[in-house]
Amino acid sequence: MRPICLPERVAARAFPPLAPIAFACSLALQLSPARAQNALSVEPDTTAGSVPLRVLDARVRLGGERVRLPGRENMGLAGLTELLNVGGEWWVGPGVYGAATGHRGGLFVPGVEGAWSHPFNDWLAVDTGVFAGGGGGAAAPVGGGLMLRPHVDLVFRFPGFYTGPTFSKVWFTSGQINSNQFGWMLNVDSSFRYRPADFHGTATDGSATGLGFDHVDATVTMARPRNSTSTAGTPMTQRIGLVGLRAERSVDGPFWAGIEAAGAGSGGVAGYAEVLGTAGLRFPVVGDRLSLGVRGAVGLGGGGAIDTGGGLLVKASAGMTLRLTDTLGIGAELGLVDAPDGHYKAETAAVSLNWALDVPQRDLSDWFNTRPGTPTRMEFGTGVERYRAARKDGRTEALEAVVLQVNRFVAPDVYLTGQAHSAFAGGAGAYSVGLFGIGAQMPVSQRVRLGAEALAGAAGGGGVDTQGGAVLQARAYADVALTDSLSLRVAAGKIKSVHGGLDAPVVDAALVFSFGVDHKH
Structure with missing residues (x-):
């Protein structure tokens, strides 16, 4: 048996079994956009109709490291980040870190990273950056939840990807975790291809792929535990209701890949959450409808x-999808879920509302029409929110949370939205929220829009009184354009737990990036 070289040994310690499959999913998600890009001429036409195409270099990065907790406890931490080049050697993008090995399953930290990447030559470079986010879970000593992760990486470049060792500090500023460690990272090169958000033109050539997803599913899952226990060792017998979202990208023929996230909305396990890479095969059996x-x-x-x-x-599952229109469908599936190094196994049954993003359409009036249309507007926002949250011990105290949001417009001023919120201050470090819903905007001048959103989802953790997890939120906002694609959005609203004591006014502020993506012909 040959000896393991240093990079393999480091990677084997840093990554859980998640690594090869998640890396394959990242490759698969980038394959289709890359194939579309390669199909263009060497000097592609950047003005399809009168809508210019803009291209940003992008990187999907998976990293892993072993973090030291108080009491000589070790926790494997995995991270997934999407970075966009914003000029020169500077990169910015969203990311999420989560516990992968040890005894802290359920610790998640979403946030944003800024990075600097400097190449020495064609095969060697150095990366450095800082991730900032909010989160926690699994009774980890995270304090208010704010996590900073500065890092420096030695980069070995290969065609289409790079890899190398990383040295980082994981520091929860108001908690007890402050660890320095080596790890390993894998990076897949890609591109973010988009059009201006305020487009005026004819049908486009389909090359603006944006985030790369062509299907989004809103899911409701019922999980029935089998031979499972709580962290206190008591048997789990109550069924668990989960609400979530899944984003997919068709890769080749029946093969697709994507990501999914869900949180508990019922079953007495408020605060349970999951984030997974997923891939599958889908075969038509009745035309393109079933x-x-x-x-x-x-x-x-x-x-x-x-x-x-x-x-x-x-997880493993099998199911069916029935297309009701060219855009909308419904799905159902049965499956199994297992935590290999824990005590959680469950049978699952899920239903979903499926939305095909690439069907050519202009707006809601063309819902049943398949003629080519102009690009669809999307928004990505990141910011912070604050409200006074009722706690399970009877107190009511302020908390602050980081907010990540993606909006997809279905009409010129109407959009669907998916959001993730996670506390970083206020003594509620494990508190997180997942929401989806509908929003509307009204332009009042060239640079100012007013809007409103109605949201529903799941929340829990951090001692916040959400009792079961189901929450509702409504908010109104003013959006002021800073550039043609970047705006400042200030909002106020209210969040309320369906069954718990959480019932509070909310204020938040965010930076929002607006862009256009193409439909297929």
């Missing part, structure tokens, strides 16, 4: 006192 498929998923999950061990989750 299809059967199978899929698998691997990722991280925990919280809500469910014993998922270090946090690694694996």
